[in-house]
Amino acid sequence: MNIPQHWSSLGKLLHWIIAFLIFLLLAMGWLMDELPRSPFKVNVYALHKSLGLTVLILMAVRIAWRAFYKRPPMPEFMPTWQKSLASINHGLVYALLIAMPLSGWLYSSASNSQLKWFWIVPIPALIQPSSEARWLSHYAHENAPWILTICLVLHIGAALYHHFIYRDDALITMLPRLGKRAHEETPR
């Protein structure tokens, strides 16, 4: 299997679409319970669930894709322990991006809520309604975002650090290649 020098267009697309969705989902998750009871609130929840399921689908695509395509190497100067920490953080984010939509889906199922993906595709319940399952899945779904946020702050912080302080290609390899392909002039 070839080790690419940079992420492919599909890899980048998946990364940024999922990143954008996570941002929306976290914001909604934070704010939407405060809304007064109304049909609008019902729709916001429906949108939140639809976007969450979309992340789940995209993560499945991403994991399948990663089974066949290796990621580009991390900057060479990084010590092994740093690369390991980065890998752990990435792995944790992947795990949370599966656990979050799943726990949400479980919560919706346990609450006996009808679930439709973007108001069109009926989504089956994962489990029978149950107040215990409801409590557990809600607890997971409400608290995991804190861990995810910490992981993302570290991830984004590190990406910016690599870009502005180390001035390496770490962030560039994940950005769309607009205009001059600067990093191709410095072959590894």
Add this chain to the structure above:
Amino acid sequence: MKPQIFAAIFMLPAFTHAESWVVESEQSYVRFSSAYEDEKFTGEFKQFEAKIAFDTNHTEAIAIETNIDMTSATTDNQERDETLFSEEFFWADKFKQALFRTTNCRLAIRPHHFACDAILKIRDQELPLQFPFTWKQVGDSAELIASVPVKRLAYGVGTGDWADIALIPDEVKVDIHLTLRKTATP
């Protein structure tokens, strides 16, 4: 005998013939069906009381009265139930009970079928209602079955943005199934 007294004897209140019936709660239910954005759901009022006086031969003596505890409603979905208890729907804190009573009953054409004029009070709205039902009696046991459409908007159930009938239809189907036991005739 004077004609007035003679007539009076024949005008003795017919309800002395009516039998008194009690609800066997295990097998009885009062349920309601509606839909939200075409997703159907059913709820049940777990607590209700009914007083029933019935006489197959004297339909004018039939009297049905029920108190329904609005706080006992459940649709197996906590968010939906909380919405139903809120001010825009049942306002269950303020209007704990719905009251129903028949005023005038008569035989309907089909066997075992009866029809009554009735009054239903939900929240602060008291409105007339037609109440057709079937009554099947075996000895001291009877089954009363009715399915009645109730127009929620007239009662103020689901106001503001919730009044939109594209979201929730106006007509709510109420299904009543009472298993009854005769008590001592008064």
